[in-house]
Amino acid sequence: MRYGHFDDQQREYVITRPNTPLPWINYLGCEAYFGIISNTAGGYSFYRDARLRRLTRYRYNNAPFDVGGRYLYIRDNDSGEFWSPSWQPTCTKLDKYECRHGMGYTTISSSYSKIEAQTTYFVPLGETLEIWKFSVTNRRNKPAKLSIFSSIEFCLWDAQDDATNFQRNFSTGQVEVNNGVIYHKTEYRERRNHFAYFACSEKLAGFDTQRDTFLGAYRSWDNPAAVERGKSFNSVAHGWAPHGSHHVKVNLKPGETKEIIFVLGYHENPVDKKFDPPDSQTINKQTVKPVIAKYLKGKNVVAAFQSLRENWDGLLSTYQVQSPDIHANRMVNIWNAYQCMATFNMSRSASFYESGIGRGLGFRDSNQDLLGFVHMVPSRARERILDLSATQLKSGGAFHQYQPLTKRGNNDIGSGFNDDPHWLILGVGAYIKETGDWGILDEPVQFENEPGSEQPLYEHLRRSFNYTLERIGPHGLPLIGRADWNDCLNLNCFSDTPGQSFQTTTNKDGKVAESVFIAGLFVMVGKELATIAKKRGLNKEAERCLAEVAKMEKVIYQHGWDGAWFVRAYDDFGKPIGSKVCKEGKIFIESQGMCIMAGIGLKDGKARRALASVNKHLATKHGIVLQQPAFSKYYIHLGEISSYPPGYKENAGIFCHNNPWIIISETMVGNGNRAFDYYTRINPSAREKIGDLHRCEPYVFAQMIAGKDAPTHGEAKNSWLTGTAAWTYFTATQWILGIRTEFDGLRVDPVIPAKWKGFTVTRRFRGNTYVIEVKNPKGKQRGVKKLLVNGKEIAGNVLPVLPPQSKPIHVEAVLEG
Numbered sequence: 001m002r003y004g005h006f007d008d009q010q011r012e013y014v015i016t017r018p019n020t021p022l023p024w025i026n027y028l029g030c031e032a033y034f035g036i037i038s039n040t041a042g043g044y045s046f047y048r049d050a051r052l053r054r055l056t057r058y059r060y061n062n063a064p065f066d067v068g069g070r071y072l073y074i075r076d077n078d079s080g081e082f083w084s085p086s087w088q089p090t091c092t093k094l095d096k097y098e099c100r101h102g103m104g105y106t107t108i109s110s111s112y113s114k115i116e117a118q119t120t121y122f123v124p125l126g127e128t129l130e131i132w133k134f135s136v137t138n139r140r141n142k143p144a145k146l147s148i149f150s151s152i153e154f155c156l157w158d159a160q161d162d163a164t165n166f167q168r169n170f171s172t173g174q175v176e177v178n179n180g181v182i183y184h185k186t187e188y189r190e191r192r193n194h195f196a197y198f199a200c201s202e203k204l205a206g207f208d209t210q211r212d213t214f215l216g217a218y219r220s221w222d223n224p225a226a227v228e229r230g231k232s233f234n235s236v237a238h239g240w241a242p243h244g245s246h247h248v249k250v251n252l253k254p255g256e257t258k259e260i261i262f263v264l265g266y267h268e269n270p271v272d273k274k275f276d277p278p279d280s281q282t283i284n285k286q287t288v289k290p291v292i293a294k295y296l297k298g299k300n301v302v303a304a305f306q307s308l309r310e311n312w313d314g315l316l317s318t319y320q321v322q323s324p325d326i327h328a329n330r331m332v333n334i335w336n337a338y339q340c341m342a343t344f345n346m347s348r349s350a351s352f353y354e355s356g357i358g359r360g361l362g363f364r365d366s367n368q369d370l371l372g373f374v375h376m377v378p379s380r381a382r383e384r385i386l387d388l389s390a391t392q393l394k395s396g397g398a399f400h401q402y403q404p405l406t407k408r409g410n411n412d413i414g415s416g417f418n419d420d421p422h423w424l425i426l427g428v429g430a431y432i433k434e435t436g437d438w439g440i441l442d443e444p445v446q447f448e449n450e451p452g453s454e455q456p457l458y459e460h461l462r463r464s465f466n467y468t469l470e471r472i473g474p475h476g477l478p479l480i481g482r483a484d485w486n487d488c489l490n491l492n493c494f495s496d497t498p499g500q501s502f503q504t505t506t507n508k509d510g511k512v513a514e515s516v517f518i519a520g521l522f523v524m525v526g527k528e529l530a531t532i533a534k535k536r537g538l539n540k541e542a543e544r545c546l547a548e549v550a551k552m553e554k555v556i557y558q559h560g561w562d563g564a565w566f567v568r569a570y571d572d573f574g575k576p577i578g579s580k581v582c583k584e585g586k587i588f589i590e591s592q593g594m595c596i597m598a599g600i601g602l603k604d605g606k607a608r609r610a611l612a613s614v615n616k617h618l619a620t621k622h623g624i625v626l627q628q629p630a631f632s633k634y635y636i637h638l639g640e641i642s643s644y645p646p647g648y649k650e651n652a653g654i655f656c657h658n659n660p661w662i663i664i665s666e667t668m669v670g671n672g673n674r675a676f677d678y679y680t681r682i683n684p685s686a687r688e689k690i691g692d693l694h695r696c697e698p699y700v701f702a703q704m705i706a707g708k709d710a711p712t713h714g715e716a717k718n719s720w721l722t723g724t725a726a727w728t729y730f731t732a733t734q735w736i737l738g739i740r741t742e743f744d745g746l747r748v749d750p751v752i753p754a755k756w757k758g759f760t761v762t763r764r765f766r767g768n769t770y771v772i773e774v775k776n777p778k779g780k781q782r783g784v785k786k787l788l789v790n791g792k793e794i795a796g797n798v799l800p801v802l803p804p805q806s807k808p809i810h811v812e813a814v815l816e817g
């Protein structure tokens with residue numbers, strides 16, 4: 001069954017029934033203020049850090065799992081009947097319902113009993129607030145007397161504490177209500193200088209700020225006492241659960257529409273100007289009042305919405321494709337790029353699968369996220385690179401995560417994931433290729449955020465590379481540490497204690513277990529670093545890098561090749577993992593993808609051989625599984641990977657993140673048909689037609705699709721915040737469509753299905769717009785032999801960087817095989 005459809009013109013996904021298999025969400029905000037919103041208006045908001053500056057409350061693992069939310073109620077004051085125009089929380093059967101998730105906004109429209117309602121939720125650019133633009137229309141042929149109630153539940157800032165520390169929190173909640181604006185100021189009296197506010201454009205008939213008064217005892221959001229009786233209680237919260245609800249009375253003639261604007265926002269006051277009067281405990285509202293007044297005006301809201309739309313037009317116009325495949329087009333042109341923005345902003349912190357109270361920004365995750373983001377806002381990518389590298393340890397290792405608010409390494413999880421530092425080289429390489437900004441390498445950057453420890457960014461890359469050289473195991477392969485990319489291959493953990501963290505428990509000294517994956521990654525980024533070094537005139541250093549890379553390649557051939565595929569790792573006993581000698585876990589996807597992307601086996605057929613093995617053992621119609629055979633029981637020497645039932649997550653799930661590595665590898669051996677086929681298998685738009693099986697949003701990639709060993713094979717989970725976003729985007733744009741950023745220009749090297757007659761890409765790159773027309777008259781999969789640039793042939797297939805031209809540069813490329 002379908003639950004909606006794409007509206008590519010508007011860049012929206014239109015959900016046509018509220019009860020989607022799972023809440024299908026969108027993100028509001030893309031700078032500092034963020035919200036998650038589901039198709040029934042569920043979700044929450046926060047400022048920068050979903051844990052430490054949470055504005056509204058979310059009820060964890062609830063049923064349904066998108067409660068609380070940004071709720072409105074409409075009450076017919078003649079009949080006393082009331083309903084939610086977003087369906088939840090009253091779940092009244094609506095006569096019409098539609099939710100449009102767009103780029104940074106969501107509009108939910110409905111009709112019930114001839115009363116139409118529409119709410120658009122969005123965050124204006126540059127602001128720390130969200131707007132709910134609500135309109136209600138009377139389609140009856142008689143007047144309608146209505147009451148509108150809003151409802152949000154404030155979170156007491158630290159969302160972890162909020163969810164656990166009731167003995168304190170039930171006594172700390174404080175609000176102020178002033179001029180119809182509800183201010184949430186819990187803990188403002190002590191060390192906070194920020195507060196939240198919830199405002200409404202209309203004259204209020206009443207308000208409530210105490211949740212339990214608004215709801216009434218033993219009631220929930222489906223029948224709040226205030227709404228049922230048609231009158232707020234004007235409650236002022238003292239402790240318990242501060243809440244925000246406005247009550248507005250609206251009388252509408254037939255055909256009449258009324259617009260109401262609600263503004264929910266976050267505001268900070270200067271520490272010495274918190275109170276007004278200064279010796280009081282009353283919030284100083286002088287600084288926030290102008291912001292509130294601005295956005296309670298309809299015309300400012302319209303203008304802000306327009307700017308948001310235009311901003312996205314600009315961001316997306318950096319790369320647009322017209323190909324014969326509608327699913328590829330809409331992912332590349334709209335949704336995959338949009339998802340890359342979300343992963344850049346959130347890393348893996350806040351979704352309905354990531355609690356927002358757990359993980360900060362991952363070092364490896366954030367570096368990989370750059371691959372899909374850097375072309376949209378290079379300046380933010382630059383800032384992220386510098387923030388990330390400032391958390392790097394002097395040893396070259398990395399804090400596995402950092403908190404976005406403090407930008408400091410997270411001590412709880414620490415370091416020791418031995419792949420981490422290498423991703424910095426990848427991220428920096430991608431940034432320079434996009435921008436040509438070699439200057440970033442000279443930026444002084446601290447180690448471990450320690451003042452005085454500054455070294456040029458380039459030194460950070462050097463230490464990243466050396467980190468592995470200083471951690472080589474018995475076979476000459478890199479030691480794995482706590483884990484490599486696969487957080488669940490915990491070869492030094494040996495945990496037999498229930499509940500112990502696989503991520504942080506280490507019971508072995510780590511001198512034996514090795515990773516072929518890191519070896520491949522080392523070779524890949526080592527080549528990159530050598531190129532960078534050469535460009536900086538550091539020839540000796542470049543040579544040294546290449547010599548180490550060559551040495552590692554040799555070791556991979558010797559100890560990392562299993563006969564028909566690459567071995568995955570060596571365990572603490574020195575035995576291979578991901579080898580034909582294993583009973584389970586004979587072949588893994590990661591080392592195949594990473595070694596081939598590093599160029600290993602391209603010349604001698606090993607790459608093709610490994611890819612054939614992937615196709616034979618790992619490929620399914622829903623994507624490529626992580627390994628086979630799945631682990632049927634817990635193996636103490638392997639760790640979390642074997643904790644999952646077969647077919648889920650790292651234990652032979654289709655871990656979409658690394659499918660693109662195989663797709664890139666297929667393009668590297670020139671197999672356009674298979675590359676595109678694999679891409680389509682996990683493409684959510686192409687899977688829309690199997691929505692009942694897939695269940696997650698059809699407009700964003702999911703981290704995981706259940707593998708063939710799972711009873712729910714084909715079911716997606718963990719949508720939105722996944723490295724899949726950046727890698728699929730990077731793969732589709734740079735390797736399949738083949739418009740690839742390089743240090744010296746834009747390579748045109750498509751590897752496409754033979755049946756494609758061609759395609760056109762418009763790419764903004766280093767100050768110019770290229771309109772690249774690829775023609776494939778002979779039905780080839782690869783092979784641009786010549787390029788015509790504005791009608792003139794150039795040698796090779798790299799478009800050189802040109803001074804900015806006044807007009808788009810027209811490029812024609814013909815595939816000749």
Ligand code: BGC
Nearest residue numbers: 359486487488503640649650
């Ligand atoms: C998940 C991994 C994830 C890790 C992060 C594990 O439980 O399976 O995918 O990377 O947690 O902490």
Ligand code: NOJ
Nearest residue numbers: 348362365485486487488
């Ligand atoms: C998700 C994590 O965010 C990522 O860092 C890791 O590489 C994969 N899971 C695989 O375990």
